[in-house]
Amino acid sequence: MVNRREVLASKLLLVAGALMPAPAMADVEAATVSAGKMKELSDNILAYKFEYPVATVSGKPLSMLLSRTPEKYSSAAPLTADARQRIVSEVFDFRTFVTASMNVGPASGVLKGRNPAEWKPREVALTVLVDRSTARTTAGQRVALNDVQEAHLETRDGLQYWVYEHISQGSPTITTRTRESYRHSLAVTSWRPAMDGTPYLYTLNLSCPEDLWPDLEPLFRRSAESFTLLPTTRDYIPPDKDPWLFF
Ligand SMILES: *[C@@H]1O[C@H](CO)[C@@H](O)[C@H](O)[C@H]1NC(C)=O
Numbered sequence: 001m002v003n004r005r006e007v008l009a010s011k012l013l014l015v016a017g018a019l020m021p022a023p024a025m026a027d028v029e030a031a032t033v034s035a036g037k038m039k040e041l042s043d044n045i046l047a048y049k050f051e052y053p054v055a056t057v058s059g060k061p062l063s064m065l066l067s068r069t070p071e072k073y074s075s076a077a078p079l080t081a082d083a084r085q086r087i088v089s090e091v092f093d094f095r096t097f098v099t100a101s102m103n104v105g106p107a108s109g110v111l112k113g114r115n116p117a118e119w120k121p122r123e124v125a126l127t128v129l130v131d132r133s134t135a136r137t138t139a140g141q142r143v144a145l146n147d148v149q150e151a152h153l154e155t156r157d158g159l160q161y162w163v164y165e166h167i168s169q170g171s172p173t174i175t176t177r178t179r180e181s182y183r184h185s186l187a188v189t190s191w192r193p194a195m196d197g198t199p200y201l202y203t204l205n206l207s208c209p210e211d212l213w214p215d216l217e218p219l220f221r222r223s224a225e226s227f228t229l230l231p232t233t234r235d236y237i238p239p240d241k242d243p244w245l246f247f
Contacts, residue, residue, distance in 0.1 A: 033057060034222050041100075043070035043089060044235035047192075050204050051226035052091055052100035053219035056212065064100070067092040073104055073239035084108060085131050085203075096212060097183075100223065103203040104239050105131065107191065116160060116191055116199050121151035124189050125164035128203050156228070163188045163224050167210070184213040186220040188227050194240040202229060 034053075042049035055061050068077065068090040076086035085105035092099045106112075109127045111119055125148045151164035168183050185207035191199040204227045206220040 033218050037219060038222065038226075039064070040226070041066075041070070041089060041091065042230075043102075044230075044233055045070060045072050045237050046088055046102075046104060046202070046239065047230040047232045047236050048102065048202055048204075049226070049228050049230060050100070050102070051223050052206070053098070053216060053223065056215040057218055058215050060215070062093045062096060062098050064091040064093050064098070066090075067099075068101070070102075072237040072241075074237075074242050076104070079103055079105075079131075085128070085201075096208070098208045098212065098216065100204065100206050103128070103201075103205065105201055106194070106240075107199045107201055111199075111201075119160075119162070121153050121162045121164060122148060124162040124201075125151045125166065125187070128187065128189055128201065129166065154225075159190055159229055161188050161190045161224075161227065182210040183207050184210050186217070186224055188224040190227070190229050192229055195238040196240055198240075200239050 037053050037055040037057075038051040039054050040049060040051050052064060053062060054064050066089075068087055070089040073086055073088060076088045079085040079087050085103050088102050088104050090099060090101040092101075107116075107127070108131060110123050111127050129148070147167045149165040149167065151162065154161045154163055163186070165184075165186050168185065169181070185205055187203055187205040189201050189203040191201050194200045204224065206216075206223050208216050208220075
């Protein structure tokens with residue numbers, strides 16, 4: 001018996017074959033899984049784009065609302081106590097607590113002053129995560145235990161993207177604090193030099209409650225692959241331009 005996915009895949013190959021070389025089998029499968037389930041967010045101000053899921057793999061719809069409209073670094077909400085990492089855009093489903101957010105901030109900690117070519121995947125992951133958990137301690141909340149499951153580097157179009165999967169306990173976005181909540185996240189961090197030439201980290205973070213993870217992981221992976229730092233245009237506002245001008 002031929003399964004449906006194979007039939008569909010061969011149809012796609014037929015259509016695609018007329019115009020372009022056949023895509024790799026894995027790409028066709030990924031396209032089948034994510035068909036109609038992704039939307040794109042693209043921002044010219046900080047010059048990036050990414051796709052995010054609007055349904056789960058099994059077809060449960062997500063109402064991903066733009067909870068933070070893309071904005072420049074200087075007017076974005078601080079994410080950490082020292083206000084280095086800021087949320088520059090976010091889409092969020094208030095019912096399922098699925099979120100996709102972009103954080104931007106200068107390279108700090110062990111990354112600071114080193115050549116990004118030498119940054120190790122785990123170092124990047126922990127630096128971004130530590131920056132976040134500091135904020136919680138200061139706010140009097142329990143320090144989030146972030147457990148990095150896996151981290152690796154992908155190079156696309158000459159740019160570095162560090163991809164890391166992590167689990168965290170508790171979250172300020174969860175309003176029901178009655179039961180212990182675990183969140184499973186997939187993040188991807190890249191960098192671009194700011195006006196002064198120092199690297200700024202751009203992090204896309206896809207996150208959901210642990211029980212939704214199996215139904216979202218393939219789509220989160222696709223989001224992570226879709227994250228791209230775009231060539232800057234005249235709309236680009238470097239993050240270190242007037243960093244304290246809130247308006
Ligand atoms: C991703 O979001 C989750 C939930 O808010 C958080 O616990 C985690 O620290 C975030 N990860 C990164 C890399 O920002």
